[in-house]
Amino acid sequence: MRTSRRLGAGRFWLAAVAAGALLGVAAAPARAKTIELGALLPLTGPGAVIGTEQMRGIQFAVDELNAKGGIDGDTVHVIYDDDQAKSDQAVLDFNKLVSLQHVPMIWLAYSGPTLATAPLATRRHILILNSGAQSDALQKASPYLVNTLPSTEEEVKVMVKYLRAHGKSTAAVLYENDAAGIGGRDDFVKDFKAAGGKIVAQEPVQFGQTDFRPALLKLASAKPQVLYVVTTVGMVPLADQLHEMNHKWLVAGTTFMNNPQVIADPNAAGLIHTQVEANVSPALMAAFQKKMGVEMGFFSRQYYNSAQMVFIILDHMIKAKMPITGANMRTELFKIKTFATPVPMTFTSNTAIVPIAIEEMKGGTEVTITHSVAK
Amino acid sequence: MLLLQLLVNGIVTGCALGVVAVSFALVYATTRIFHIAHAGVYTLGGYLAWSLLAHGVPEPLALLGAMAGCTVLGAAIQHFLYAPLERRRATHLIVLIASLGALAVIQNLIAAVYSSDILEFTIPWASAVVTLGGLRLTGAQLATLALSLAAFVGMLWFAHRTLLGKRIRAVASNPFLAEITRLEPRAVYVTVIAIASAVVCIPGVLVPLDLGLQPYGGVTPLLTATIAMIAGGVGSLGGAFLFAVVIVVLQNLSLLVMPGEWSIGVTFAIFVVFMLFRPRGLFAAG
Amino acid sequence: MDYFYSYLILAEIYVLLGLSTNLLVGVVGIFSVSQAAVFGVGAYIVSDFLLSGTLSFLPALAVAAVACIVLNVLLTLPSLRVSGDYFVVTSFGIQLLATAVFTNWTGGTGGANGLPGVPPPDLFGFPLEETRQILGFTTVAAGLGCLAFWLSMRAPYGRLLKAIREDELAVAAAGKDVLRAKVSAAALAGAFAGVAGGVYATYMSFIDPSSFDLDASVLLLTMVVVGGARTLAGSIVGPVVLLALPQLLQLVAIPTTVAASARQLLYGVLLIAFAVFRPQGLAGERL
Numbered sequence: 037m038r039t040s041r042r043l044g045a046g047r048f049w050l051a052a053v054a055a056g057a058l059l060g061v062a063a064a065p066a067r068a069k070t071i072e073l074g075a076l077l078p079l080t081g082p083g084a085v086i087g088t089e090q091m092r093g094i095q096f097a098v099d100e101l102n103a104k105g106g107i108d109g110d111t112v113h114v115i116y117d118d119d120q121a122k123s124d125q126a127v128l129d130f131n132k133l134v135s136l137q138h139v140p141m142i143w144l145a146y147s148g149p150t151l152a153t154a155p156l157a158t159r160r161h162i163l164i165l166n167s168g169a170q171s172d173a174l175q176k177a178s179p180y181l182v183n184t185l186p187s188t189e190e191e192v193k194v195m196v197k198y199l200r201a202h203g204k205s206t207a208a209v210l211y212e213n214d215a216a217g218i219g220g221r222d223d224f225v226k227d228f229k230a231a232g233g234k235i236v237a238q239e240p241v242q243f244g245q246t247d248f249r250p251a252l253l254k255l256a257s258a259k260p261q262v263l264y265v266v267t268t269v270g271m272v273p274l275a276d277q278l279h280e281m282n283h284k285w286l287v288a289g290t291t292f293m294n295n296p297q298v299i300a301d302p303n304a305a306g307l308i309h310t311q312v313e314a315n316v317s318p319a320l321m322a323a324f325q326k327k328m329g330v331e332m333g334f335f336s337r338q339y340y341n342s343a344q345m346v347f348i349i350l351d352h353m354i355k356a357k358m359p360i361t362g363a364n365m366r367t368e369l370f371k372i373k374t375f376a377t378p379v380p381m382t383f384t385s386n387t388a389i390v391p392i393a394i395e396e397m398k399g400g401t402e403v404t405i406t407h408s409v410a411k
Numbered sequence: 412m413l414l415l416q417l418l419v420n421g422i423v424t425g426c427a428l429g430v431v432a433v434s435f436a437l438v439y440a441t442t443r444i445f446h447i448a449h450a451g452v453y454t455l456g457g458y459l460a461w462s463l464l465a466h467g468v469p470e471p472l473a474l475l476g477a478m479a480g481c482t483v484l485g486a487a488i489q490h491f492l493y494a495p496l497e498r499r500r501a502t503h504l505i506v507l508i509a510s511l512g513a514l515a516v517i518q519n520l521i522a523a524v525y526s527s528d529i530l531e532f533t534i535p536w537a538s539a540v541v542t543l544g545g546l547r548l549t550g551a552q553l554a555t556l557a558l559s560l561a562a563f564v565g566m567l568w569f570a571h572r573t574l575l576g577k578r579i580r581a582v583a584s585n586p587f588l589a590e591i592t593r594l595e596p597r598a599v600y601v602t603v604i605a606i607a608s609a610v611v612c613i614p615g616v617l618v619p620l621d622l623g624l625q626p627y628g629g630v631t632p633l634l635t636a637t638i639a640m641i642a643g644g645v646g647s648l649g650g651a652f653l654f655a656v657v658i659v660v661l662q663n664l665s666l667l668v669m670p671g672e673w674s675i676g677v678t679f680a681i682f683v684v685f686m687l688f689r690p691r692g693l694f695a696a697g
Numbered sequence: 698m699d700y701f702y703s704y705l706i707l708a709e710i711y712v713l714l715g716l717s718t719n720l721l722v723g724v725v726g727i728f729s730v731s732q733a734a735v736f737g738v739g740a741y742i743v744s745d746f747l748l749s750g751t752l753s754f755l756p757a758l759a760v761a762a763v764a765c766i767v768l769n770v771l772l773t774l775p776s777l778r779v780s781g782d783y784f785v786v787t788s789f790g791i792q793l794l795a796t797a798v799f800t801n802w803t804g805g806t807g808g809a810n811g812l813p814g815v816p817p818p819d820l821f822g823f824p825l826e827e828t829r830q831i832l833g834f835t836t837v838a839a840g841l842g843c844l845a846f847w848l849s850m851r852a853p854y855g856r857l858l859k860a861i862r863e864d865e866l867a868v869a870a871a872g873k874d875v876l877r878a879k880v881s882a883a884a885l886a887g888a889f890a891g892v893a894g895g896v897y898a899t900y901m902s903f904i905d906p907s908s909f910d911l912d913a914s915v916l917l918l919t920m921v922v923v924g925g926a927r928t929l930a931g932s933i934v935g936p937v938v939l940l941a942l943p944q945l946l947q948l949v950a951i952p953t954t955v956a957a958s959a960r961q962l963l964y965g966v967l968l969i970a971f972a973v974f975r976p977q978g979l980a981g982e983r984l
Contacts, residue, residue: 080960085528118943120960123811124908125943127901128703132944135700151813152903173810213672213800214809215905240672246529246622249420250663251671257413272531273623280540280547297531303538445782495973502976505984507728507785508922509972511915515965523962630911634793637786676797679790686775686787 069110071350071360074139076119076129076149083121083146086335090145090168091116092328093339099327101347108354112347115139123152130156140362141346143339147171147215154178162362163369167342168335170291171219175387180366183387184342188216188266191290191310192223194392194408199262200231204286207233208260210251210274212267213240220266220290228264236260246273252281265289271298279303294334298397305399313391313407314338316378337379344377345369412545414667421663423552425656426559427614432636432643432651433566434607440646441583441603445503445637448488448510450629451517452608456481456615457624458521461530470534478612485608488513489601497597514630522626530624537620551621555614562613563652569606570648579603583646631675635659638682702828704940706900709832709839710893711917711936715924716846717889718917719935721769723926723984724850724858725882727776730914731788732890734795735772737909739765739894741799741806744815744904754818754899761891769887770880777879792911799906811905818899831900838896842889847929849885858882859927912961919964922971925981934980939964 075094078087094114102111115137119126126149133139134156142157144150145168154177157164164181166174170188174181199207207228211221217240225235237258239251248270255263263285267274271293278287289309298304314337324332324340332340349368350360358364374382381388395402431453438446459480463473492513496506537551570576582599618632619625636651639658643650662674669677714736721729739761746757772791776784799806806812818825818834825831849855857878860868869875898904916939924935943960977983 085526122907123903123905124707124897124901128700128707128944131700131703135698148811148903148905148907151811152901155814155902171810173813177813215811218803218809239666240670242672242675244529244625244628246625247424250417250666253413253416253420254666254671270529270623272529276538280538280549282540282547439782443782445785447785492969492973499973501972502726502984503782504722504726504728505972505976508918508984509969511918512965512968512972515915515961516969519959519962519965523959631793634786634789638790641783641786670801672801673797676794676801679794682790683775683787683794686783 068106071107071110071112072137072139073112073114073346074133074137074142075114075116075144076126076133076142076153077116077145078121078149079116079118080120086168087118087121087145089333089335090143090339092324092330093332093336093341094143094343096324096328096336097340097343097347101343107347107351110350110354112350114143119149121146121148123148125149126152127156130162134160134162140360141165141365143167143342145169145335147174150174150181151177154181157181157362160362161366163365165342165346167338169216171215172223173219175385179386180362181386182366182369182383184345184381184390185312185338185388186390186392187387188220188290189223189227191312191392192220192227194394194406195264195288195290195310196224196227196231196233197408198394198406199228199286199288200233204262205233206236206260207262207264208237208239208255208258208285209235209264210239210241210248210255210267211265212243212269214243214268216268216292217243217266220292224264224266241267241270244269246270248274248277252277256281256283260285263287266292268292271295271304272301275301275304275307291334294395296331296333299402300400302399304397307397308394308405309397311393311395311402311404312338313393314341314379316340320378341377341379341381345375345381348372348375348377414664416546417663417666418660419546419548420552421660422656423548423556424618424663425659426563426652427555427618428632428636428639428659429652429655430559430562430566430614431611431632432639432655433563433648434611435633435636436640436643436645436648436651437566437570437579437610438604438607439637439640441579442489442493442600444493444510445507446488446510446604447507447630447633448513448517449485449607449611450633451514452481452485452488453611453615453633454521454626454629455484455517456612457619458525458530459612460616461532461619461624464532464534474613474616477616478609481608481612481615482605484517485604486601489604493600494597518626518629525624525626527626530619532620532624534620549621551617555617555621558613558617562610563648566610567648575602635678638678642682642685699828702832704944706828706832706835708937708940709835710897710900711920711940712839712933713842713889713893713896714917715920715932715936716842716929717886717893718921719924719926719928719932720846720882720886720889721773722918722921723931723981724862725773725879726862727773727788727883728785729773729788730785730911730918731772731792731795732886732917733909733911733913734792735765735769735887735890736894736897736913737795737799737904737906738768739891740898740904740909741812741894742891743895744812744898745805747816747899748812748814753822754895755820758892758895761895762888763891765891765894766884766887769883769890773879773883777876789911792914796906796910799909806906809906811903812898813903815898815902815904817902818896835896835900838892842892843929843933845885846932850927850929854878854881916964919968921978921981922976922984923967923978925978926984928981931978931981935978938979 077090078084098112098114117129119129130153141163143165147169150166157180158178167184172187172189174183175187209221211217237255239255241251287307291312293309316337321332349365353368392408393404394406396405435449456477459477460473463476492509539550541548582596639654640651643654665674718732721727742761742764743757746752775787800809920935920939925931
């Protein structure tokens with residue numbers, strides 16, 4: 037009968053379609069997901085130079101990963117928001133990334149925004165990664181905040197040990213009048229005195245100030261053996277003005293001193309500084325240079341490294357079929373503990389243990405004079 | 412020796428600031444516009460020179476080229492911003508806000524094109540050190556001192572000896588009368604801002620030659636320069652220059668007795684007190 | 698939802714700041730780039746009290762309001778003695794001096810590191826932990842502020858201020874106390890800024906000098922110019938639009954290298970455009 041044939045035909049098609057669908061679902065790989073992660077960096081404003089470097093590091097890692105097929109087929113996509121290194125913008129952006137875009141994890145930079153979002157991260161169980169700031173306040177700001185580079189205090193300890201071992205007993209400090217500089221100054225003064233040294237003078241300079249002469253003159257009159265420098269910008273004018281003064285000091289600093297222009301400046305020869313080790317292979321540096329058009333700076337390497345760590349964590353989680361949430365990522369991070377990333381990191385606390393070296397500038401290049409591991 | 416070196420460094424930087432003060436004073440006395448965008452013109456000068464030098468232009472020409480660029484910018488601000496506002500009978504507040512807007516635009520365009528990084532000039536003679544007795548000065552510092560003083564003397568001569576200068580002073584002292592006697596104040600305004608922009612380019616190039624280029628570094632010097640202008644008395648070019656030097660020298664010397672972080676704060680605090688008790692300045696020209 | 702709430706909370710805080718700046722700049726006619734400094738003082742006072750446990754939120758807020766009233770009156774006094782342009786430099790100077798104090802006075806303000814861990818606001822001991830609850834509070838606060846502004850503009854006091862703008866000499870000649878009117882406007886502006894500061898500190902739970910610097914003051918000025926001077930609507934429109942702008946900008950795909958400085962550039966362009974073509978802003982009267 038016509039109707040039954042029609043019904044029969046309909047049922048046949050229905051069954052065929054259903055079977056096809058089932059087969060399709062069973063036969064095809066689990067449909068590739070996109071894992072969305074967040075990054076809150078200063079992309080405009082005074083921190084933009086560093087923020088852009090950091091963004092490049094993350095993006096290079098992500099592109100590399102996706103080109104290789106992602107993590108078990110899942111691609112990673114990072115949503116970047118600009119916080120201008122300002123805390124209120126960071127809070128707004130954090131809420132946006134978490135509420136609107138549902139990211140489980142956010143990269144951060146600069147201590148201000150990181151400190152401001154830390155309580156939010158605790159409340160909302162979002163893993164936040166800091167791979168740029170070294171302020172001591174970050175060490176305990178939130179159980180959900182993980183720092184992938186040692187604090188300034190760790191670097192200071194290494195340098196103080198070296199200075200005292202080489203018989204330096206008097207020091208003056210030149211520091212930037214902001215969180216990074218004041219933190220470094222406080223740490224150095226405390227540690228150097230505790231190691232038996234004497235602080236003979238201290239002078240602040242403003243962020244962005246490039247006329248160091250008055251401060252240097254004042255410090256010079258105290259006749260120190262060592263000048264400890266904690267500034268984040270203006271290193272080249274500082275190196276030049278130091279050179280002008282024809283002083284007899286040992287000038288020492290932290291990773292802040294590391295930038296290609298300073299290293300290349302012949303006037304900077306003789307400067308020593310602690311350096312968070314962030315050496316990646318020359319092949320990687322070349323590939324980065326080729327793709328991004330600029331040298332892979334310190335912060336690019338830091339964030340690239342941090343991204344590799346995230347990929348390892350995600351890989352473990354996907355294989356164990358864990359839902360990708362901030363809480364799970366955090367648990368997994370501390371479970372894995374030691375990461376074989378390009379710069380290896382170990383976590384026994386919220387802050388990574390990374391080797392810290394001391395480098396000496398030699399007018400064009402740098403030479404490593406000691407190695408050390410932070411405790 | 413420390414004292415002497417601080418003093419000399421202060422005099423060098425003070426003379427550069429003095430030129431900023433004198434050029435700003437010229438504009439303010441004549442047009443009564445608080446031309447805060449002048450800080451942007453000052454900043455642009457350095458960057459223009461840097462670009463020209465990067466293209467191989469010889470140094471004197473680079474300076475002249477930068478001065479030309481600044482002149483154009485200054486004249487454009489007057490012609491396209493201040494003049495239309497004046498025609499629309501805008502209040503003082505609005506003109507101020509427009510000038511602030513122009514400054515923000517200039518600074519951020521510079522930052523967008525050149526990046527916010529501190530840029531360095533790479534001129535050998537600028538960083539060469541000269542020893543005079545116990546004093547050490549760089550080539551850049553010596554050039555700054557020489558050219559700033561020359562610019563100042565030039566401005567004085569211009570204002571008091573040339574016809575144009577006299578015309579400008581006439582307009583400055585009585586715009587209404589100037590209008591009636593066909594001195595054409597508005598044409599004078601463009602000329603004044605053009606000249607002031609060209610002149611401020613000199614420290615705009617020399618100071619970064621010594622200390623590096625930054626997009627947002629113009630506001631504090633300009634404000635200090637306006638303090639100098641007010642303290643010296645509006646209309647007195649000499650007063651503006653002198654006070655600029657005095658303020659910078661005091662800032663430098665204050666390091667001997669005060670922690671460095673307070674020196675700029677103290678400068679403004681002194682000014683605020685000054686404003687309350689002697690607002691007309693020490694050498695007011697009326 | 699939290700994201701939208703946080704935007705609203707910040708918008709409401711900035712509405713209070715907008716009212717404050719509008720009073721000073723729009724109504725009284727003083728060029729002020731130091732409103733962020735007063736905002737900062739309110740924030741630090743409330744934070745200090747809450748962190749040391751000496752006072753709870755509402756009393757701390759009251760103290761902040763009073764302090765900022767006094768401060769604002771003191772700061773605007775020079776403008777009454779000195780002509781407009783000289784006050785411009787004074788205002789810049791006050792803002793720069795304030796930033797220096799915030800950054801260097803580590804004892805009172807935590808210095809450059811700021812004050813982390815500020816407790817959430819509380820109503821007589823009942824803490825407002827949820828974003829929704831804080832939003833409720835800020836809405837009430839902003840509402841009260843708007844009401845106060847509207848009432849004072851309507852009242853004879855408001856007409857007096859308007860008359861002062863039109864022709865100060867005539868008003869003085871008519872025997873009206875010009876000084877008192879201006880000073881009370883400055884006082885009200887101080888109160889708004891101080892309260893805004895206290896709410897901001899407890900919502901953010903972390904404050905540092907960078908939120909109260911010259912850029913912040915310029916932003917407040919831009920809000921008045923864009924929103925419109927002297928009107929309630931202008932004081933609301935300005936903050937709402939300017940806070941939304943960065944979020945909107947992010948939706949437009951500007952290449953990041955160009956986006957560097959794009960926001961500040963946009964503010965500058967807005968200032969010029971409104972100054973030249975629309976000095977009354979979107980919803981105000983001619984500045």
